[in-house]
Amino acid sequence: MNTPQPLLTVENLTVDFHAASGAFRAVDDVTFHVDSGETLVILGESGSGKSVSASAVMGLIDTPPGEIVSGRISYRGTDVTRMSEDKRLAFNGSKVAIIFQDPLSHLNPVYTVGWQLAETYEVHGKARGAEARRLSIEALRRVGIPDPESRIDWYPHQFSGGQRQRIMIGMAIALGPELLIADEPTTALDVSVQAQILDLLKELQREEGLAIVMITHDLEVAANMADRVIVMNAGKIVEQGIAKDVFADPQHAYTKRLMSALPDEADYRDGKSSGESEPILEVRDLSKTFLLSPGLLRPPKSLRAVDSVNFDLKAGETLGIVGESGSGKSTIAKMLLRLTDATSGEALFHGKDIFRMNPKELMKFRRRVQMVFQDPFSSMNPRMSVFSIISEPWSIHSDILEKSRWRERVIELLGLVGLRAEHADRFPHQFSGGQRQRIAIARALACDPELIICDEAVSALDVSIQMQIIDLLADLRDRLGLAYIFITHDLPIVRGFADRILVMQSGQTVELQRTEEIFRRPQRPYTQMLINASPRPKWEQSNAAHA
């Protein structure tokens, strides 16, 4: 692997961003190199400076407000930071190319993908007109876009997220660069799509001998792709080395902390509390149809978001509902909370259909069923204090608690979720994501509910916090006898938490089984795919063929 001259070297790079509060050092004396054909992963949190280093290589830092204070970036011995404008234009795209997170916003919305691809050939003088178009079709075919001859005239918004990232990759490798920088390329994608994109990158690397610099915050993706790893924190490199060594035996305290956030293999929960008791919730043939574009002349199209879903829930039981985006899992949550109406079917809460409740019954129902939403940033009114947020249920249902005891009870609830009394008078923006989710849980507990519906309640949080919140929910379940419906796109996360799991795809039930059965003996291919889609470390891959 040690070639005499590396492809790219970055030496002592320091980048500042200026603001009224002073200069912010985004990258601080960073030195690394990339060899031909290898994959270097730069791992770090947001704000660690990992993306800024990559932008510096491409000359994409806006100056001002950015400033490259010092450092040298050389590509095959040439300093690229001191390139003339013309040389820079010829260099970008042909020698080094880059792909980004969120491909939709990185593609120009008013031009077809074919136009944008062909432009790459044209501005570099490689081909024009019909020839550029032919090459563009080839590039699309290369990255696995079906029917490229007609899709080439589509606009970016007409493709799916995964396809857009494929198009970005196709555009990046169009001129056969030697180095591809991939800046969080799979972040907003579903796990199955993420796996496909990572496979595509590896395949291209094998065939073209491409070097890849992969920037990510995701430990699994990092382990899956990396030959070598650089760990960055607060603008500095804290650790670097061969991927396997860094993951297995981290040296720096920060890296150790990162790695320890990986959950242990937990024991399955065996639903002991849900033996013989009557179900509190029975969902029968629940369906939701959305009407799309009610046409004047054409028959209206409709989308079956939820299609005849059935399940029961006993007191104290936890049901995990797992599916990718568009599987209808969140629509189920909305219907069960009566935030949207069901198209057909029923949901019996203690034998009473929640879709046919009169206002009085509904108010009673709302006290007994609570929710915790995905995004703790938006699920709380930013202008209300924590005290008003948690006490809001009592001002709505005036008979729960007399006003003089509110403060006492808020403090008690804050203690229950691991926060302190003085937090009551602060506002949501003063808390971290995990703390906000604790506040949301405290609000859910305020009216002593029987059932809490958690819709992606931990997916916006980082991994160590995710486990803390799930531990808190499990602890509360045991102490207060709560039942949960826990909705997530992330199958492994409910492994030690749910009694049973409902796997959904395109609005339909794929499988409903005890958790252990799902993981040990998945019956359906889709479930197996979900279990296996989590990227596996490169050093454990059987066909670990690389340069």
Added chain:
Amino acid sequence: MTILKKSVDGATPKAERQAGPFRLVFRDGLAASAVAFLVFVTLCAVFGPILIGDLATTPNFRARNQEPFDLSMGAAYFLGADTLGRSLLARLVVGARNTLGIAAAAVIVSLMLGGILGLIAGYSRGRLSGLILRLADVIMSFPSLLLALIVLYSLGPSITTLILVLAITRIPIYLRTMRAEVLEVRERMFVSAATALGANHRRIVFRHIAPMVIPTMLTIGAIDFATVVLAESSLSFLGLGIQSPQFTWGSMVATGRGYLATAWWVAFWPGLMILLTTLSLNILSTWWRTYSDPHQRWRLELTRRLQRRIQR
């Protein structure tokens, strides 16, 4: 090591102290002068008329068509006098009170009416919402000046009708902004959370939605003030706004129009005041847009010298 877990992301962002708008506005010379001018004009409008007494309406035959920049008659005649010898400076001060007062009243009325209608249109999704929007379309798609002319002419000009007419022509701005904001806020998670807790409509509207949208509405109101000043001036200039003996800057220009060849200053000063007032307001609103855009704010925060040093 088989299940590696996601995301090491999400460290709490450092609570960075942002430079407040008041400190930043004084770094920009143009914006600072705009603020200074507006403060000065507002003070004149509020306290000026008390100080100058009835100077604005007292004819002084010795000062007839007095030219500006001549101090022989005293400082009050520094900007000259009109054909009746009334001090233009004093008339500008009184005109400021009328001009700004009418515009402020119109902005407040249209903000309230438009806000309420927009709230209804955004929150209820029924027929009423559609009807309100059509109403806004009718007002929007027709030249506001003509509508105002017709209404003023049929109801007869008075300060109340003038304020009402100005308010009505500006309602669509507030209505649409409010509706768009409400539509956005009502889809936010915390509104769903409140609904799931059992909150009724009144609680959701007043406790959750209104506090979120009011700041935007006030910003729009401040920006729209300039437009209303111009609209009032045009109406008064055309003779359908304020009626003598009362006057605003717009009607002062109309009065002076007849003496262009002999006493240009009579029409010139009030128009200049209108221009400076609306210009200051527009400079500030442009400045505010840059300030409130996180992508652009650094332009205000960095000194020019630093920006030039970095630019290579």
Added chain:
Amino acid sequence: MFKFVFRRSTQSIGAIIALLVLVFFLARLTGDPAYLYLPLDSTDAQRQAFNALHGYDDPIYVQFFRYLGDLTQLDFGMALSRNRPAMEVALEAFPETLKLAAIAMALALVAALVVGSLAAARPGGLFDRLATTSSLAGASAPDFWVAIVAILIFAVSLGVLPTSGTGTALHWVMPIGVLMLRPFGLLTQVVRGSMVGVLSQPYIKTARAKGVGRRRIIFVHALRNALLPVITVAGDLTASLVNGAVVVETIFGWPGIGKLMIDAIVQRDFALIQSTILITAIAIFLMNILIDLIYAAVDPRIRHQQA
């Protein structure tokens, strides 16, 4: 797309009808036209005869239904002040305004696109500061005052331009200059703002990473995206251009529809008020449809919305 235009059309036609109703009743509130059209010493009997002749003595709803009935036969009534069919008078004046407005708008748009784009290319630079200040001044200036000052300078003092009226090419200079001032100011602001915003979009970064040059980025990648809000604002400006036309035509004695409308209101010429307003409303309505079509041509996302 066609459905979109269709929906817009039905909405606008509804709006025009609502406007006609409003104007019909408001115009009747302005007072009795007989006092204006008969000599001051006319008797009550004469006035009654006058009103009976023109149908002004009927209850107002009867008048309204008669008006609607006449409309269906394209009879827009007589312009009392000129003793000619009202629509004929209005249609005569309309092209004068259209010419004025179209030239002013075209000049304002071209100037705004050039000045705004150049200002956005280097935000904070000298040109940007000059362009921003002058366009703000354009948007802020009271047009009637600018017209008067222009007359003062170019007609009264220098004597190079005619004060008012039509005829020579020189007659066009001041009306167009004053009329384009506000559209130019507003549009330059919009072009600059939207261009600055677009230039910070992620897809511009992609283009730079591909090796696309700066000029091509501004005029090919950014401009087309930046045009979208410009088109919207240009559409909204159509109505306010008529505002400007009223003032400009009044001051410069331009025989257009704006001046005609003011005259009609002052003379309580109901049929003429209604005809001028109908024509203006239809023109604005056609303009809106045109704007929608241009918008759809520029932005593919609109085209596919219904697909």
